[in-house]
Amino acid sequence: MNPPAPPADPLEDAVLAARLFTLAPRVFKGMVLRGSSPAREALVAALGQAIPLRRLPGHVDDERLLGGIDLAASLSAGKPVRQTGLIEEAQGGALIAGMAERMDAGIAGRLAQALDEGHTALVLLDDAVEPEDAPPHSLGERLAFLCDLSASRRWQGVALAPAGGALADVAALDEPQLRALAATAGALGVDSLRALILAGETARGLAALDGRTAAGKHDLTGAVRLVLAPRATRLPPEEAEAPPEDQPPPPPDGERDEQSDTDQQQQDPDLSELLVEAAKAAIPADLLASLAQGKAPRRSASSGTGQKRKAATRGKPLGARPGMPRAGAKLALIDSLRAAVPWQQVRRREAGADASSPILMRKEDLRIRRFEERAARVTIFAVDASGSAAAARLAEAKGAVELMLGQAYVTRSEVALVAFRGSGAELLLPPTRSLTRARRTLAELPGGGGTPLALGLNAAREVAEAVIARGRSAALVILTDGRANIAADGSPGRPQAAADAEAAAKAIAARGIDALVVDISARPGPEGAALAGALGGRFLALPRADARMLQAAIQAVQPPARAA
Amino acid sequence: MARFPFSAIVAQDEMKQALLIAAVDPSIGGVMVFGDRGTGKSTAARALAALMPPIMAAEGCPYGGSKEDQARYPEVVGRGRMVSRPVPFVDMPLGATEDRVIGSLDLERALRSGEKAFEPGLLAKAHRGFLYIDEINLLEDHLVDLLLDVAASGENVVEREGLSVRHPARFVLIGSGNPEEGELRPQLLDRFGLSVEVRTPKDIEARIAIMKLVAENEADPEGFAARWAEEDEKILKRIARGKAKLAKLVPQEDVLRDAAELCLAVGADGLRGELTLMRAARALAGLEGARSVTRKHLVAIAPSALRHRLRRDVLDETGSTARITRAITELFG
Secondary structure (H helix, E strand, O other): OOOOOOOOOHHHHHHHHHHHHHHOHHHHOEEEEEOOOHHHHHHHHHHHHHOOEEEOOOOOOHHHHHOEEOHHHHHHHOOOOEEOOHHHHOOOOEEEEOOHHHOOHHHHHHHHHHHHOOOOOEEEEEOOOOOOOOOOHHHHOOOOEEEEOOOOOOOOOOOOOOOOOOHHHOOOOOHHHHHHHHHHHHHOOOOOHHHHHHHHHHHHHHHHHOOOOOOOHHHHHHHHHHHHHHHOOOOOOHHHOOOOOOOOOOOOOOHHHHHHHHOOOOOOOOHHHHHHHHHHHHOOHHHHHHHHOOOOOOOOOOOOOOOEEEEOOOOEEEEEEEOOOOOOOOEOHHHHHHHHHHHHHHHHHHHHHHOOOOOOOOHHHOEEEEEEEEOOEEEEEEEEOOOOOHHHHHHHHHHHHHHHHHOHHHHOOEEEEEEEEOOEEEEEEEEEOOHHHHHHHOOOOOOOOOOOHHHHHHHHHHHHHHHHHOOOEEEEEEEOOOOOOEOOOOOEOHHHHHHHHHHHHHHHHHHOOEEEEEEOOOOOOHHHHHHHHHHOOEEEEOOOOOHHHHHHHHHHHOOOOOOO | OOOOOHHHOOOOHHHHHHHHHHHHOHHHOOEEEEEOOOOOHHHHHHHHHHHOOOEEEEOOOOOOOOHHHHHHOHHHHOOOOEEEEOOOEEEOOOOOOHHHHHOEEOHHHHHHHOOOOEEOOHHHHHOOOEEEEEOHHHOOHHHHHHHHHHHHHOEEEEEEOOEEEEEEOOOEEEEEEOHHHOOOOHHHHHHOOEEEEEOOOOOHHHHHHHHHHHHHHHHOHHHHHHHHHHHHHHHHHHHHHHHHHHHHOOOOHHHHHHHHHHHHHHOEOOHHHHHHHHHHHHHHHHHHOOOOOOHHHHHHHHHHHHOOOEOOOOOOOOOHHHHHHHHHHHHHO
């Protein structure tokens, strides 16, 4: 049994998905189109021919999204005039949002609600390039189709052929078909019932496109390919591995009995196995790769990002709230006016002859602006550059710094590096987001000499404090074996050095700075763990770790940033 | 203010070439200039805008709408007759607010006459011209987001403050920045058709020549412009000729194959790189007055068209330009 070959170009399935979507926008809710490519532009243009698409800019406000008071009309009418919102205006068509991976969670929430109530349908354009970046999960989960077009080689002659029939004319799926779909979803680790329901509707929709009145085997494999495969969270169990061509192995126990009893009209005795095979062939390559490595698929929540803070003066505008414009809070003029407008007639009556001013404002109308500013996380590496292991430790730390900076534009995080050796500590790389700069600064790192651990810790703490003073969060990653032999005053001697290091570590712990101690030496001793204990942080022994392992480990254990 | 003549700009040939190509075929999509301050980036961009022949635009239209815009956006462009106006050049400051960039409710009119009017922003001003952003790598994230959206769609959609406005905003985006001060988001980078690297000329003769020219210009701007008018006129003619020839220059199979092989060899993902490479080579052939697009054009423009599209391997320190040059040597000898 050969799995059906995946289509030659990802655009083919995307066109199919788009035809389904336009067949019944309220049923399928919409699609996520990943990867900025000429193919996607062509597909969006074709979609626009089929149903009205209304663009949803990222900076839309609640007023325009949901409808609200029309300020200008209300002013001239002297009474509140309501205006419709985008969701309402896009009825019968769909809203299309570019850069969906950057969509504000608040907007996503409103849209999710509108989707659930059947008020809207969505096309999300996802331009994310890093696995940590994705459109809000609440939306992606609700939309039937996820198509990745970044690898498409086509862009010409894209058109959506009209459907041969209507979804309503297609019979509901029968018991064996439902069972097979559910089993396939289970095998792929697709837990959401929404996805399963959408897959069933997709099978019916595929029949409708062909003008048939019942869904067949082919429609089910299509549904699995379009809806379930892109949502896979694990590879199907090994038993379902593609068998030698002519000798299918017995399917998993239990399933066979149930299937053979109920599945009368199907030639193939095991429909679910067929579907699982179809799914395996259709799991997108990048998802397959990350599943094979045992990683969870991408989610939009990125833990490396600094916590969002509500700031008074800078950042992305967030809307307004009642309050007095003082202490750096700016007046939100439009919102203040909008709050005042509905009361104009009443106030004019109260004010009587005194009402010559065009608009009567009161203190309670005043609104102040809020902005969102991200508290960027700064990861400070403190690297023990002493002794014989210095070269290796420095090289891997440098690699990890570069890897972290390689993704810094996603997490908006910065990296700094302090090295300590001989009788001093040095800030080699001040906090930066620039890979280019890090590379230049870290090109030549000197190593060797004693281990002034206390000095290194103090230097790192100073950097961290400066970072926190600027309203960002700091995390320390200390690469050392913890065997201090230079005291805080620069004099040699193990006992004093260890005592000073412990004091320095406790100062860091007292400041509440996250710390991680990593020992990459071949035989980690107890000192590293002791240091981590004094720091109130974690300890990782990673013998012979390279830069990639190191970076992965750091990202895995770093708790979400906290704004200081 | 009298502008500095484009033809009087010393050295920086790659940047000048990229700007001219963007002028010939704006669909290539903008130029990103990497490099230090004081290398003539903004001078060159400004000079190019001033060099371009005037456009015909609807009278009184704040967007400078063309005849096609009048058909597509009748409610915002209006029915004014076509009059000539200079190609707009908008210099967007880093600290620009979102309101200023996308436009906002005209508050005065709203209060005085209860009229809901849109006050166009910088994006509207830049339509059919150039939008220059210095230190684009330091631009705040939410501004980058909206720029990307507009650059991709060619229109600015405003849905806030009770406004619902859609107006055309197609421009050649020219960005500059020093990567040492912060990296650019790859999505934004990908929007630029071409990228160039500039350095201050190290050649002492070139530096002296620049100082002389700048001094001359400051002493007598009109006279200086007049002296360079003929040279500028030549460049203008080249651009016009290039534009006229574009449609006739259809790349042949062998050049297309070269382009595909080169993109594959350097690891430039996606079709966009290939299309841009092809379009840029075609525009270059047009500028040079060549009969057909050849491998020579392709090779000449490849670093500009591809260097910002290479797959990122953080641990590989070989520069992008070096990787492209190496691939060209390996493939084409």
